[in-house]
Amino acid sequence: VRLCRCGCRALLSRPAGALRALRGLAAGPEMHFGFQTVTEAERREKIYQVFESVAKKYDVMNDSMTLGIHRVWKDILIHKMNPSPGTLLLDVAGGTGDIAFRFINYVRSVRERQLQRKLKHHQNLSWQEIFESYQKDKLNSLGDSQVVVCDINREMLKVGKQKAQHLGYSEGLSWVLGNAEELPFDDDKFDVYTIAFGIRNVTRIDLALQEAYRVLKPGGRFLCLEFSHVSNPLLSRLYDLYSFQVIPVLGEVIAGDWKSYQYLVESIRRFPPQEELKAMIEDAGFFKVDYENLNFGIVAIHSGFKL
Amino acid sequence: RGGEEEEEEEEEEGWHQLYPGHIPTSPLQKALLAAGSAVMALYDPYRHDMVAVLGETTGCLALPNLRDKMKNHPEGYRILQERPRIRLSTLDMARLQGLPDGSLGREYVRFLEDNKVSPDTRMPPKFVDDEELAYVIQRYREVHDLMHTLLGMPTNMLGEVAVKWFEAIQTGLPMCVLGAAFGPVRLSARKLQVLATELVPWAIRSGLNASCILNVYYEQRWEQPVESLREEIGIFPPP
Numbered sequence: 001v002r003l004c005r006c007g008c009r010a011l012l013s014r015p016a017g018a019l020r021a022l023r024g025l026a027a028g029p030e031m032h033f034g035f036q037t038v039t040e041a042e043r044r045e046k047i048y049q050v051f052e053s054v055a056k057k058y059d060v061m062n063d064s065m066t067l068g069i070h071r072v073w074k075d076i077l078i079h080k081m082n083p084s085p086g087t088l089l090l091d092v093a094g095g096t097g098d099i100a101f102r103f104i105n106y107v108r109s110v111r112e113r114q115l116q117r118k119l120k121h122h123q124n125l126s127w128q129e130i131f132e133s134y135q136k137d138k139l140n141s142l143g144d145s146q147v148v149v150c151d152i153n154r155e156m157l158k159v160g161k162q163k164a165q166h167l168g169y170s171e172g173l174s175w176v177l178g179n180a181e182e183l184p185f186d187d188d189k190f191d192v193y194t195i196a197f198g199i200r201n202v203t204r205i206d207l208a209l210q211e212a213y214r215v216l217k218p219g220g221r222f223l224c225l226e227f228s229h230v231s232n233p234l235l236s237r238l239y240d241l242y243s244f245q246v247i248p249v250l251g252e253v254i255a256g257d258w259k260s261y262q263y264l265v266e267s268i269r270r271f272p273p274q275e276e277l278k279a280m281i282e283d284a285g286f287f288k289v290d291y292e293n294l295n296f297g298i299v300a301i302h303s304g305f306k307l
Numbered sequence: 308r309g310g311e312e313e314e315e316e317e318e319e320e321g322w323h324q325l326y327p328g329h330i331p332t333s334p335l336q337k338a339l340l341a342a343g344s345a346v347m348a349l350y351d352p353y354r355h356d357m358v359a360v361l362g363e364t365t366g367c368l369a370l371p372n373l374r375d376k377m378k379n380h381p382e383g384y385r386i387l388q389e390r391p392r393i394r395l396s397t398l399d400m401a402r403l404q405g406l407p408d409g410s411l412g413r414e415y416v417r418f419l420e421d422n423k424v425s426p427d428t429r430m431p432p433k434f435v436d437d438e439e440l441a442y443v444i445q446r447y448r449e450v451h452d453l454m455h456t457l458l459g460m461p462t463n464m465l466g467e468v469a470v471k472w473f474e475a476i477q478t479g480l481p482m483c484v485l486g487a488a489f490g491p492v493r494l495s496a497r498k499l500q501v502l503a504t505e506l507v508p509w510a511i512r513s514g515l516n517a518s519c520i521l522n523v524y525y526e527q528r529w530e531q532p533v534e535s536l537r538e539e540i541g542i543f544p545p546p
Contacts, residue, residue, distance in 0.1 A: 253340070253343035
């Protein structure tokens, strides 16, 4: 394992293209699972097991580890997306539905404001006409917006569906079991593609990005919310201390699962930093690729367009 | 540098594993685990894994002490060498059931059946950083049901607290002391009275009088009558 790490250090001095290729593809048949070295198949299996095991406590753990801040990050993602009614969203690795629910809330409130504005303009209509037009639009509270939640893990989808039922989300929401590296959707289908805290767990990131490009309509937008690299040295040390000392303990105490959260922390360190991910997204064919750091780079939102 | 060290430590985890299931932890992590597991164990008494973690992270003084007691006793020494495990796969349940009433084996099986427990539900140690001490705490956990049998205490809250008082005196494990002190918090007034006036004094007297309970090779004494074993160890008959 130490060999792997020194190897990565050496790789950093190689030309950027080769490094990108290495990160995107498996380095030979060997890959990383956190800081361990495993084969591609082993990695998929291990990651599946991690999420199977954490699914029920996923939301509680997110709140504990990030002290609730993950909610703000996800809100910012949706605001950046600024979806209008009629948008068709694909949320990949959407598991427990956080992005999907926020999308629905946002579109609903935009729609409501639309309707209110429409009503204001109808000053000279009779009560009857206003009532009828309101009825017609009310049935369409989402304005034909739809979100498809796609996840590779059955347990996570199960938790998501339960949450949806519990919170009262039913309209405009679909749940699909699928692999980000090989999406079960046709080309040019979606207006927006999001992947929040999921791309880190994908075994072949390059394939996932290619798939994202494929299923988006021309003009469609790719958005990725993911843990990234903190460049500030002092903050980086504090962040490392918190990640490695506190988070696995939280995992053990709250979820009875040290190892999954150890994996989580290690996988964040392994993931390509902002510029590298930007380059990988460009490689997949996206234009106007950009990123926005949140909390000094603890988290970053990458965005790109299919033209 | 601190962060880097951390990363290297975690990276070499695979190499520092002293026994299957071992998770090496830094002193800070142990402290956090101890605090977190204590809170969680109180908050949710069904989290037996938290009680186990508390025991492991706070046992750094008591466990070596116990191990030394075992080393200096002929029977305890043999146990440390042979490392017997009490598990359904190693126990011959049919044979134990066939033993006469009043014998250790028969009464132990009766205890398991009456309280619907199994010796296989004990958590293996994770955070003990010494392979021998990990066995000592494992032995303590597996012997716990035999304690119930010898003390004649059921597995309800009252019985468990009584056994914890006995174990606290016997082992000195902080987890037992905390369990003994905080366990009664969830008991009714009537039960508290029974506990305070009868059970605890008896448990303390027995604990002080008895020789080290980890120095008894129980697997070789299934035929011995419970009363005789009690006398030998020095446990007073239950009230």
